[in-house]
Amino acid sequence: MAEAKETHPLVELTLMRVREFLREKEAVFWVFIFPVLMTFALGIAFRNTGPDKTLVAIESGDARASDTANVLSRSPEVAATVLSPDEAALALRSGKVSIVVKPVDDSFEYRFDPTRPESRAARLLVDDILQRGKGRSDVVNVEEAKITEPGARYVDFLVPGLIGMNLMGSGLWGLGFTVVIARSRKLLKRFAATPMRRSHYLLSFMLSRLVFLVLEVAAVIVFAWLAFGFTVRGSWLSVVLIIVLGGFTFSGIGLLVAARPTTIEGVSGLMNFIMLPMWLLSGTFFSSERFPQILQPFIQALPLTALNNVLRALMNEGATLSSNWSPIAILLAWCVVSFLVALKIFKWQ
Amino acid sequence: MSTQTTTVARAVAHTTQRVALRCAGLVKRFADVTAVNGLDMEVFAGECFGLLGPNGAGKTTTVEILEGLTASDEGTVEILGQRWKKGDDRALRERIGVQLQETQLAEKVTVVETLRLFRSFYQRGHNVDEVIRTVALEEKRNARVGKLSGGQKQRLAVACALVSDPELLFLDEPTTGLDPQARLSLWDIVEKFRAGGGTILLTTHYMEEAARLCDRVAIMDHGKVIALGTPAELIESLGADQIIEFSATHALEDDPLKRLPAVSHLHKRDDVYSLTVSEIGVALPALLAEIKRQQSELVTLTTHQATLEDVFVSLTGRMLRDG
Numbered sequence: 174m175a176e177a178k179e180t181h182p183l184v185e186l187t188l189m190r191v192r193e194f195l196r197e198k199e200a201v202f203w204v205f206i207f208p209v210l211m212t213f214a215l216g217i218a219f220r221n222t223g224p225d226k227t228l229v230a231i232e233s234g235d236a237r238a239s240d241t242a243n244v245l246s247r248s249p250e251v252a253a254t255v256l257s258p259d260e261a262a263l264a265l266r267s268g269k270v271s272i273v274v275k276p277v278d279d280s281f282e283y284r285f286d287p288t289r290p291e292s293r294a295a296r297l298l299v300d301d302i303l304q305r306g307k308g309r310s311d312v313v314n315v316e317e318a319k320i321t322e323p324g325a326r327y328v329d330f331l332v333p334g335l336i337g338m339n340l341m342g343s344g345l346w347g348l349g350f351t352v353v354i355a356r357s358r359k360l361l362k363r364f365a366a367t368p369m370r371r372s373h374y375l376l377s378f379m380l381s382r383l384v385f386l387v388l389e390v391a392a393v394i395v396f397a398w399l400a401f402g403f404t405v406r407g408s409w410l411s412v413v414l415i416i417v418l419g420g421f422t423f424s425g426i427g428l429l430v431a432a433r434p435t436t437i438e439g440v441s442g443l444m445n446f447i448m449l450p451m452w453l454l455s456g457t458f459f460s461s462e463r464f465p466q467i468l469q470p471f472i473q474a475l476p477l478t479a480l481n482n483v484l485r486a487l488m489n490e491g492a493t494l495s496s497n498w499s500p501i502a503i504l505l506a507w508c509v510v511s512f513l514v515a516l517k518i519f520k521w522q
Numbered sequence: 523m524s525t526q527t528t529t530v531a532r533a534v535a536h537t538t539q540r541v542a543l544r545c546a547g548l549v550k551r552f553a554d555v556t557a558v559n560g561l562d563m564e565v566f567a568g569e570c571f572g573l574l575g576p577n578g579a580g581k582t583t584t585v586e587i588l589e590g591l592t593a594s595d596e597g598t599v600e601i602l603g604q605r606w607k608k609g610d611d612r613a614l615r616e617r618i619g620v621q622l623q624e625t626q627l628a629e630k631v632t633v634v635e636t637l638r639l640f641r642s643f644y645q646r647g648h649n650v651d652e653v654i655r656t657v658a659l660e661e662k663r664n665a666r667v668g669k670l671s672g673g674q675k676q677r678l679a680v681a682c683a684l685v686s687d688p689e690l691l692f693l694d695e696p697t698t699g700l701d702p703q704a705r706l707s708l709w710d711i712v713e714k715f716r717a718g719g720g721t722i723l724l725t726t727h728y729m730e731e732a733a734r735l736c737d738r739v740a741i742m743d744h745g746k747v748i749a750l751g752t753p754a755e756l757i758e759s760l761g762a763d764q765i766i767e768f769s770a771t772h773a774l775e776d777d778p779l780k781r782l783p784a785v786s787h788l789h790k791r792d793d794v795y796s797l798t799v800s801e802i803g804v805a806l807p808a809l810l811a812e813i814k815r816q817q818s819e820l821v822t823l824t825t826h827q828a829t830l831e832d833v834f835v836s837l838t839g840r841m842l843r844d845g
Contacts, residue, residue: 180638180642181642182639182642182643184642185638185639185642186639186642188635188639189628189631189635189639192630192631192635193628193630193631196630196631196666197630355628358624358625358626359622359624359625359626360625360626360627360628362591362622362625363620363622363625363627363682364643365591366589366590366591366615366618366620366622367615367620367640367643367644367686368612368613368615368616368643368644368645369643370612522591
């Protein structure tokens with residue numbers, strides 16, 4: 174009748190996680206397909222097609238307007254159009270042009286917003302062309318060397334950020350929802366009525382994350398490599414170690430978030446509250462250095478900032494682990510503390 | 523006659539039998555209600571013991587305290603000779619099987635996968651396919667839990683409790699919400715486990731279930747045991763074997779009805795009168811005469827053998843299903 178035990182509970186629990194995940198079509202989409210689509214869309218939107226032309230409006234109402242437009246349009250870097258004063262003002266306000274040029278007697282009036290970098294650049298360019306047109310010549314001859322290389326493009330900046338964001342999302346959603354659903358359906362209570370070791374239950378989440386981690390990160394990297402020639406400059410081993418650490422860290426945070434809520438609404442609110450600052454501040458789409466200095470200590474302490482920074486250093490700059498010890502220490506601290514606290518305060522019913 | 527002798531024999535045997543579960547003075551208070559209010563109970567090894575009571579009587583809270591899932595505010599619990607949190611809880615959990623009233627198993631995994639998971643938690647137990655056969659789910663072995671009917675899900679829940687080959691099985695309202703066919707097949711499983719020497723503590727608010735499955739029944743109301751005995755003993759305690767239920771065109775005076783011969787108890791619910799009688803042949807003609815005397819006429823009349831439901835009604839004035 175009775176026989177000895179067959180498989181290890183940690184194996185069965187992890188298998189259960191993997192099965193439940195793979196059989197949930199929506200989850201598969203968000204974890205695997207969505208990041209690839211995102212890389213594709215953003216990679217296309219910001220691909221390098223040579224420098225964009227500077228858009229300039231010339232105010233009409235003067236015979237010299239079309240002459241001015243001709244002078245400017247001779248430059249390959251400028252696209253100039255003649256507009257009525259009202260249209261020109263609207264185009265400037267809505268950002269369709271970077272600067273408005275109004276011919277005045279024998280001179281010009283420039284209208285632009287000095288807080289917009291592209292307007293400042295347009296002013297310099299337009300002024301240079303118009304001054305030359307009036308006969309100014311260069312004092313010294315300079316040489317230019319134009320450099321665009323892999324590793325410095327936007328897509329190269331983007332891929333590590335997307336991987337970081339994806340690790341955060343799948344760690345928190347994947348874990349948080351599964352645990353809270355199991356709690357609300359009294360499945361956790363049922364497990365608590367068996368001799369199952371509670372640490373096995375929590376560890377099974379970590380292990381199953383490890384399985385998916387490899388797949389979801391590989392999907393993004395392989396796609397970025399095929400579509401945009403993305404390359405990892407640092408050591409692959411370091412990259413893998415950091416990705417595993419990042420995955421575990423966000424699993425730990427996911428467990429912590431899911432430690433107590435009993436409803437999906439409750440855990441969703443909590444997860445958004447935790448993820449929103451990181452979506453905004455942690456430098457996924459643009460560098461977090463752009464935020465004010467006063468916020469920097471807080472931003473740098475966020476796990477996603479730490480993960481993004483290490484991944485970028487390794488992938489884009491070819492840096493080593495030892496030169497990035499401080500964000501790595503931040504990640505490790507988040508990982509260990511959140512897992513231990515989660516284990517402590519976890520509610521089984 | 524013969525059933526009565528076996529009941530007596532069983533009752534006698536109990537006095538010398540090993541106790542599988544014992545609790546004394548259990549109290550559990552929640553914010554606004556005392557769910558369990560001084561409960562004493564003993565379950566003997568090898569018997570099927572029923573906790574019968576309406577919804578909200580405190581059955582589930584009691585069972586969860588006994589299962590070591592909820593801490594009581596007062597009182598002691600001893601399961602298979604051991605107390606919760608006083609020794610090796612995991613070793614004790616190896617020896618019990620639990621089915622919880624509200625558990626919904628994961629929908630995306632199959633029957634056999636679910637059972638393999640539960641089996642892996644225990645040091646020893648049954649082969650998974652053997653348990654699938656016991657609960658007659660062979661055809662659904664590879665079906666996902668989400669695709670099972672209510673009865674099949676409940677049989678799987680019981681299978682998860684049986685997979686460890688437990689000495690003591692807790693079943694909390696195992697047939698609530700099931701159709702009669704599904705209920706019968708679940709009863710079969712319980713009876714098989716009992717025949718194999720296992721001990722069962724079962725809660726239910728179906729008196730037919732308690733009467734059919736249980737060796738002894740504790741009737742529970744408002745967190746207390748209000749009657750305890752074999753189903754036959756409990757029904758006998760009514761001092762009656764028949765119940766007459768009737769309604770009449772006009773409201774009747776109560777007192778003359780109570781004084782009718784062979785009537786031991788009168789209960790009125792809405793327009794329906796219910797008389798507990800010892801000899802129906804004496805009581806019925808007298809009742810008809812009395813209705814005529816009060817210048818009323820019968821609208822409906824039914825009679826049935828006294829049941830555990832009638833025991834509950836006579837003790838509390840309410841029906842089991844009222845809650």
